[in-house]
Amino acid sequence: MKTFNIALIPGDGIGPEVVAEGVKVLKAIEKLDSSISFTFTMFPWGCEYYIDNGKMMDDDGIDKLKTFDAIYLGAVGYPGVPDHISLWDLLLRIRKEFDQYVNLRPVTLLNQSLTPLKSKMEKDIDFLVIRENSEGEYAGAGERLFKGNQEEVVLQTGVFTRKGTERIIRYAYEEASKSNRTLTSISKGNALNYSMVFWDEVFDEIGKEYPDVKTYSYLVDAASLYFVTDPKKFEVVVTSNLFGDILTDLGAALTGGLGLATGANINPEKDFPSMFEPVHGSAPDIAGKGIANPIAAIWSVSQMLDFFGEKEWGEAVLSCIKDMLKETMQLTPDLGGSASTGEVGDRFVELLNEYADTEIFTN
Numbered sequence: 548m549k550t551f552n553i554a555l556i557p558g559d560g561i562g563p564e565v566v567a568e569g570v571k572v573l574k575a576i577e578k579l580d581s582s583i584s585f586t587f588t589m590f591p592w593g594c595e596y597y598i599d600n601g602k603m604m605d606d607d608g609i610d611k612l613k614t615f616d617a618i619y620l621g622a623v624g625y626p627g628v629p630d631h632i633s634l635w636d637l638l639l640r641i642r643k644e645f646d647q648y649v650n651l652r653p654v655t656l657l658n659q660s661l662t663p664l665k666s667k668m669e670k671d672i673d674f675l676v677i678r679e680n681s682e683g684e685y686a687g688a689g690e691r692l693f694k695g696n697q698e699e700v701v702l703q704t705g706v707f708t709r710k711g712t713e714r715i716i717r718y719a720y721e722e723a724s725k726s727n728r729t730l731t732s733i734s735k736g737n738a739l740n741y742s743m744v745f746w747d748e749v750f751d752e753i754g755k756e757y758p759d760v761k762t763y764s765y766l767v768d769a770a771s772l773y774f775v776t777d778p779k780k781f782e783v784v785v786t787s788n789l790f791g792d793i794l795t796d797l798g799a800a801l802t803g804g805l806g807l808a809t810g811a812n813i814n815p816e817k818d819f820p821s822m823f824e825p826v827h828g829s830a831p832d833i834a835g836k837g838i839a840n841p842i843a844a845i846w847s848v849s850q851m852l853d854f855f856g857e858k859e860w861g862e863a864v865l866s867c868i869k870d871m872l873k874e875t876m877q878l879t880p881d882l883g884g885s886a887s888t889g890e891v892g893d894r895f896v897e898l899l900n901e902y903a904d905t906e907i908f909t910n
């Protein structure tokens with residue numbers, strides 16, 4: 548029996564609503580497969596916790612999380628607590644402390660009806676964005692001088708270390724090489740004359756180790772145009788932290804919206820736990836209404852299962868998401884349906900049971 552210990556951080560707003568559905572899916576898998584079990588340990592951290600306790604997580608929170616196989620997170624941030632506090636003290640802190648320097652964000656159209664792009668089909672929008680997740684524009688380095696004066700100067704410094712840049716670019720080359728896909732670097736060397744010039748140099752240097760990988764390099768402004776006009780150009784994309792953040796919300800828009808976009812924060816060396824979460828935030832505008840789309844969070848479960856080496860189950864979950872997307876009325880309102888978050892989760896479990904009957908355990 549393989550046991551995977553999962554730390555749950557449902558967090559704020561719709562976070563707990565969607566995480567509950569992901570847990571439902573994991574529990575269903577446990578029932579279907581006697582060789583797997585999961586333990587769930589809940590951490591009530593987030594903005595309410597901050598209001599009650601003056602901190603976003605326990606003082607020894609990072610130590611508490613260290614021993615888990617994975618962290619499953621909903622969303623962090625809610626009106627009432629400044630975003631720079633809530634995010635820096637919980638989500639960004641975990642990414643940094645656990646050196647989760649790879650952020651894997653698929654931009655994959657699972658059903659043609661979901662894209663706003665005229666005449667684009669599933670095969671036209673299917674790529675993986677590998678976002679640098681530990682430094683760059685998110686280094687937290689900066690200074691505010693002469694606060695409040697007319698001479699005020701505010702610096703936000705992007706930090707690109709050789710180690711940090713080489714490792715993410717090498718990871719992306721490996722991914723492209725082993726899956727026989729092209730690799731596109733998205734940067735901005737024309738204006739960011741230190742950081743992105745360095746990024747481009749490293750991209751070319753590491754490329755010499757991978758003569759088999761066909762590469763492209765685009766400026767981020769042009770790349771965002773191509774995301775919309777010619778998404779087929781992209782197979783594996785590697786980009787910096789901030790560009791990756793922005794481009795993957797654009798990617799979500801191309802593939803059905805934030806209710807369908809997932810991201811895995813990976814520590815490839817497995818020195819520390821990796822974290823799985825939807826790309827979206829706490830969505831205060833719909834929180835508490837029971838209409839949040841849980842499919843992004845369920846897709847995160849698929850990424851988690853892949854990461855655990857349970858590829859069959861990872862694929863099963865993704866395949867059921869595709870089936871689910873054919874049943875418009877059973878989906879949440881963001882996808883044109885009238886189902887609640889819980890109903891989507893329940894229907895998903897039914898589909899997974901059917902899938903297991905026919906596809907997995909027939910022999």
Ligand code: NAD
Pocket residue numbers: 561565621622623624625626630634638805806807824825826827828829830831832833838839840841843881
């Ligand atoms: P958001 O992603 O929460 O919401 C943007 C829009 O997408 C909203 O209209 C929302 O209703 C919709 N949406 C998002 N997820 C959805 C879902 N599952 N189903 C249906 N609709 C969905 O972004 P925001 O409003 O800019 O941010 C709200 C808060 O969340 C802020 O505090 C922000 O800092 C935080 N945030 C956290 C994360 C994270 O924890 N990973 C990510 C992004 C934003």
Ligand code: IPM
Pocket residue numbers: 624634638639792826828
């Ligand atoms: C994301 C989010 C975070 C980020 C925020 C909430 C700090 O937007 O995961 O995409 O910028 O990385």
Ligand code: MN
Pocket residue numbers: 792793796826
């Ligand atoms: Mn984002």
